Amino acid sequence: MSEKTPPIQATKMMKKLMADHFLALDRAAAEGSPKVAWCTSVGPAELLIAMGFEVYYPENHGAMLGASRMATDTIPVANALGYSPEICSYLTADVGAFLKGITPLTRAYGIKGVPKPDVLVFNTNQCRDVQDWFEWYGRHFDVPAIGVRTHRGVGEVRDYMVADVAQQIQDLIPTLEKVSGNKFDIDRLREVVGLSKQCTEQWRGVLEYGARVPAQLNFFDHTIHMAPAVVLRGRPEAIEYYDTLLAELVEREKMGYSAVPGERMRLYWDGMPVWGRLRMLSELMTELKAAIVCSTYCNSWIFGAFDANDPFESMARAYTELFIVRDEAYKEAYMKEHIERYGCQGVIFHDAKTCPNNSNSRYGLPQRFAEVHGVPSLVINGDLNDLRCFSDEQAKTNLEAFVEQIEEAAA
Amino acid sequence: MVFGGIDIGASATKAALVDDSGKLLGSAVLRSGVDFTASAAQGMDQALAQAGLDAGQVEGIFACGYGRKNAAMAQETRTEIACHAAGAYYHFPQALTVVDIGGQDNKIIKLNAQGLRTSFKMNRKCAAGTGAFLEEMALRLDLPLESLNGLAQEATEEATLGAYCTVFTATEVLSKIRDGVKVQALVKGLFRSVVKRVMEMDIFEGAVVMTGGVAAHNPYLAEMLSLELGRQVLLPPRPQLNGAWGAAILARDFRARQLASE
Numbered sequence: 223m224s225e226k227t228p229p230i231q232a233t234k235m236m237k238k239l240m241a242d243h244f245l246a247l248d249r250a251a252a253e254g255s256p257k258v259a260w261c262t263s264v265g266p267a268e269l270l271i272a273m274g275f276e277v278y279y280p281e282n283h284g285a286m287l288g289a290s291r292m293a294t295d296t297i298p299v300a301n302a303l304g305y306s307p308e309i310c311s312y313l314t315a316d317v318g319a320f321l322k323g324i325t326p327l328t329r330a331y332g333i334k335g336v337p338k339p340d341v342l343v344f345n346t347n348q349c350r351d352v353q354d355w356f357e358w359y360g361r362h363f364d365v366p367a368i369g370v371r372t373h374r375g376v377g378e379v380r381d382y383m384v385a386d387v388a389q390q391i392q393d394l395i396p397t398l399e400k401v402s403g404n405k406f407d408i409d410r411l412r413e414v415v416g417l418s419k420q421c422t423e424q425w426r427g428v429l430e431y432g433a434r435v436p437a438q439l440n441f442f443d444h445t446i447h448m449a450p451a452v453v454l455r456g457r458p459e460a461i462e463y464y465d466t467l468l469a470e471l472v473e474r475e476k477m478g479y480s481a482v483p484g485e486r487m488r489l490y491w492d493g494m495p496v497w498g499r500l501r502m503l504s505e506l507m508t509e510l511k512a513a514i515v516c517s518t519y520c521n522s523w524i525f526g527a528f529d530a531n532d533p534f535e536s537m538a539r540a541y542t543e544l545f546i547v548r549d550e551a552y553k554e555a556y557m558k559e560h561i562e563r564y565g566c567q568g569v570i571f572h573d574a575k576t577c578p579n580n581s582n583s584r585y586g587l588p589q590r591f592a593e594v595h596g597v598p599s600l601v602i603n604g605d606l607n608d609l610r611c612f613s614d615e616q617a618k619t620n621l622e623a624f625v626e627q628i629e630e631a632a633a
Numbered sequence: 634m635v636f637g638g639i640d641i642g643a644s645a646t647k648a649a650l651v652d653d654s655g656k657l658l659g660s661a662v663l664r665s666g667v668d669f670t671a672s673a674a675q676g677m678d679q680a681l682a683q684a685g686l687d688a689g690q691v692e693g694i695f696a697c698g699y700g701r702k703n704a705a706m707a708q709e710t711r712t713e714i715a716c717h718a719a720g721a722y723y724h725f726p727q728a729l730t731v732v733d734i735g736g737q738d739n740k741i742i743k744l745n746a747q748g749l750r751t752s753f754k755m756n757r758k759c760a761a762g763t764g765a766f767l768e769e770m771a772l773r774l775d776l777p778l779e780s781l782n783g784l785a786q787e788a789t790e791e792a793t794l795g796a797y798c799t800v801f802t803a804t805e806v807l808s809k810i811r812d813g814v815k816v817q818a819l820v821k822g823l824f825r826s827v828v829k830r831v832m833e834m835d836i837f838e839g840a841v842v843m844t845g846g847v848a849a850h851n852p853y854l855a856e857m858l859s860l861e862l863g864r865q866v867l868l869p870p871r872p873q874l875n876g877a878w879g880a881a882i883l884a885r886d887f888r889a890r891q892l893a894s895e
Contacts, residue, residue, distance in 0.1 A: 592751075592752060598751070598752060599752075601754070603757045615699055616738065616755060619699075619712050619713070619714070619755070620755055622712045623712040623714035623715060623753055624753075626711065626712060626714070626715050626750075627714075627750045627751075627752075627753065630715075630749055630750060631749055631750075631751075
């Protein structure tokens with residue numbers, strides 16, 4: 223096994239793809255053509271692409287604000303506007319940045335501002351906050367904010383739920399035709415859904431490199447390489463990217479590389495990343511030789527149900543059967559299956575202050591994992607973007623103590 | 634052989650020296666201040682002087698606490714969670730729930746009958762129920778910190794304080810002062826608040842041991858927790874020194890494993 227892990231070469235290609243994506247959006251917004259649609263990260267992006275929109279994802283921008291730690295300065299601006307520090311800090315960071323007239327896109331790509339939307343399309347499968355977020359911009363730009371209201375707390379995904387969501391997606395079409403000036407084309411939608419399916423299956427393949435022993439990629443790598451699955455799915459570029467990455471991973475495995483040199487422990491991460499502290503956490507876990515090999519969050523861009531033959535129903539099913547939409551029993555079973563498959567010895571739950579829907583430690587799940595499944599857990603208090611809610615020292619002590627505990631039990 | 638432990642906490646630095654059996658030979662407690670490296674060195678020097686030993690006689694030193702990386706003399710670091718667990722188990726070798734109330738944070742650590750940690754929890758990023766809470770309240774009440782335990786013990790009544798947040802509690806305290814509530818009743822109410830915050834953190838199993846500086850200076854808290862739990866809460870001989878003592882025990886065990894593998 224090599225003690226030195228060289229950087230992944232495909233990252234350069236991803237950086238170019240992301241630059242092209244944002245520059246295309248910037249150009250479209252400036253020229254007024256093609257029209258720009260804003261979409262939630264797990265929203266009906268395929269329909270928007272099929273109708274000829276350039277698609278922009280505010281949650282991706284929220285994560286960039288967090289990772290660049292610009293969010294620290296922008297969240298208070300939205301708080302002062304009446305958007306509580308208790309609600310989604312993607313929303314508050316993003317709206318605050320908009321009001322301050324700043325964006326991480328400037329430093330990364332030389333773009334002055336986020337692309338002005340012609341329409342905003344949300345899916346509440348993530349949370350209600352995305353709807354409030356998009357409606358703020360809808361009022362500001364005086365453009366339509368339309369969307370899909372997904373069922374929540376879902377156990378078994380029932381046909382009536384799928385039919386309802388599929389109908390809601392179809393109901394978006396008249397507005398989208400009016401805004402884009404393009405006629406809906408079912409064949410084009412089939413093609414895009416097919417591309418999305420291919421992309422997400424490749425993304426699944428990438429994530430499964432975490433199941434290797436030692437893991438070839440860890441959670442921190444996943445948070446970087448997931449970008450094309452989030453913002454470019456439905457486009458051929460994403461498929462090309464994952465082809466390249468997967469080919470490189472095959473070679474890296476042959477070379478004996480690993481995500482965490484000297485891996486001596488494997489852990490599962492549940493909840494949002496702490497975007498502004500990814501480097502610190504990654505370095506700490508590397509130092510502890512503990513690999514976080516699987517996460518609920520990065521797995522959330524696998525949409526196995528996509529079917530080009532039945533685009534509306536399969537999109538409805540794919541966007542409803544997500545982990546975040548499901549009930550506790552499903553979540554427990556899902557995590558257990560992944561913990562076993564990836565050989566995890568413990569779970570780190572990130573209880574994100576402003577993201578209750580993506581914080582799964584609040585209804586006794588860690589205790590059930592310990593009692594029923596014998597899997598120890600750690601709960602870290604923090605936030606996706608609001609670093610006022612995160613203590614470096616507490617997190618470090620907690621993580622070190624958790625690693626000590628697992629090692630002690632294994633000794 | 635002699636082993637050392639140093640616990641550089643947010644408020645105080647504690648040093649302990651033990652022999653092969655884990656018996657305390659020397660110790661020190663001093664303010665951590667702003668130079669953790671210096672306070673660690675000073676603490677260990679004081680402990681050595683008390684024990685009548687030279688630094689060269691110490692086989693190994695482990696450090697814990699927020700400043701653990703600053704202890705230049707330490708051979709290894711462990712978290713304070715590991716060290717409080719080791720210290721408590723040394724004194725009470727059985728299945729335990731260890732409650733450590735420190736200056737900045739609280740910890741609930743569960744150990745099985747073999748002394749292995751099965752889980753732990755730290756308070757959230759909030760001062761409620763910590764030493765910092767009592768310090769802030771003592772300041773508001775214009776009372777010396779060391780007088781709190783006696784005042785709570787003297788109380789014949791208890792003020793009900795419902796708020797979670799330190800600032801909200803301060804407001805409640807001010808309104809109680811306005812209403813003429815006796816200071817003893819207020820302090821007992823503050824102690825109750827600490828006990829409630831601790832009890833909210835986890836389910837207590839097995840024998841319960843209370844450690845840390847707050848328990849050392851306010852043993853009445855342990856009495857109140859005993860009443861709430863319906864069983865005696867145990868205090869190690871030197872609750873504030875427990876983390877450093879545990880660190881020394883871990884240094885001893887580490888050396889024993891090294892010798893066994895040689």
